[in-house]
Amino acid sequence: MSVSPIIMMVLLQGLKPIMLMVLVQITFVVVNVLYKMAINDGMSMRVATAYRLIFASAFTLPVALIFDTNNNNKPKITPRVLLLEFLCGLFGGTLFLNFYFAALALMPATFVLAILNLCPAVTFIMAITSGLEKLNLGAAAGKAKVIGTITGISGAMVLTFYKGKQIDTWSSSSRINLLHHVHGRDYGNKFLGFSYATASCCSFALWLNIQAKLNQEFPRHHTGTALMCTMAALQSTLFALSLDRDWASQWKLAWNIRLLTVAYSGIVTSGIVVNIIAWCVHMRGPLFCSVFNPLQLVLVAIAASFLLNENLYLGSVIGGVLIVIGLYTVLWGNSRETKHKIQIHTQLSEEITRDPLQVIVMSPQKQQQNSSSNSELPSS
Secondary structure, eight states: OOOOHHHHHHHHHHHHHHHHHHHHHHHHHHHHHHHHHHHHHHOHHHHHHHHHHEEEEEEEHHHHHHHTTOOOOOOOOHHHHHHHHHHHHHHHIIIHHHHHHHHHHHOOOHHHHHTTTTHHHHHHHHHHHHHHOOOOOOOOOHHHHHHHHHHHHOOOOOOHOOOSSSEEOOOGGGGOOSOOTTTSSSOOHHHHHHHHHHHHHHHHHHHHHHOOOOOOOHOHHHHHHHHHHHHHHHHHHHHHHHHOIIIIIIIITTTHHHHHHHHHHIIIIIIIIIHHHHHHHHHHHHHHHTTOOOOHHHHHHHHHHHSSOOOOHHHHHHHHHHHHHHHHHHHHHHHHHHHHHHHHHHHHHHHHSSOOEEEEEEEEHHHHHHHHHHHOOOOO
């Protein structure tokens, strides 16, 4: 039985957001490793955030000019759009990155990412409050989304707070320790780091919902990303300049890990990836994008074990399994809701095609005559 090309095209189109979001998480893993190396080199994370967003703005502005100038029916940039872009830059760029990297400097990456996995729950609550999502517990898809979110968060908590037995995945000689100057690093104030990570999580969740509203009013993803990165770059630069004034040691870039970190994170992560996330939010909603964050935690745990000489424990494996189960449960719920919406849309299209709606406009006098004549008819 051959598969119709139309069905194949629909399936591939449905898999496209999933594959893109998996790629997004892989790029985030690379950024986490690079930033750990930059922190080890003594770079200020406020300066790194400012440079990252400056690189992102320099990359996205030409892209927007190339792809969005030829659109004759493009939406206008209104004051409300500028306000939403400012808020996206504030919550999705300036606050999110500064809080995240401040937490990363105080705690291990796996712990910070575990706290960030509260984002699906926070996003779900915000989406329900704003009307972007519905808590449909009467349907199997709604129950799956709730159960999957709780399972993923539970897995993140197990991964963070339960250590268990150490698992030797590979020998010590096969590991690559990129942090050569770090040996059993003593992290700083854990409560302060937890507060930074929680603030970063709430900021990211709020950005996803604001981005969803922005997509409805201004569906020009390239221009929207460029405006967001530019505003975030201005905000982050002013913030960093007010606190890090040592130009010689902090603001000067050379051909080293600092330049690689800010260039890669700015161009790839805050430039290309933000465009991808904005498109996925437009296609599948903010909750769909946020539930992929647990996957990043699993990948970072593996990368930290192999590249940063961090040990892998039983709790990490159990937590990772729960995270993956929760992830695919929510994805199943989303896919079931999408199929249901497609079926309803198809049925309505078929009914309209088969029996087109005819609208007859009558004057009030004519309507009154018809009603009076109908009332004089004998009842059966």
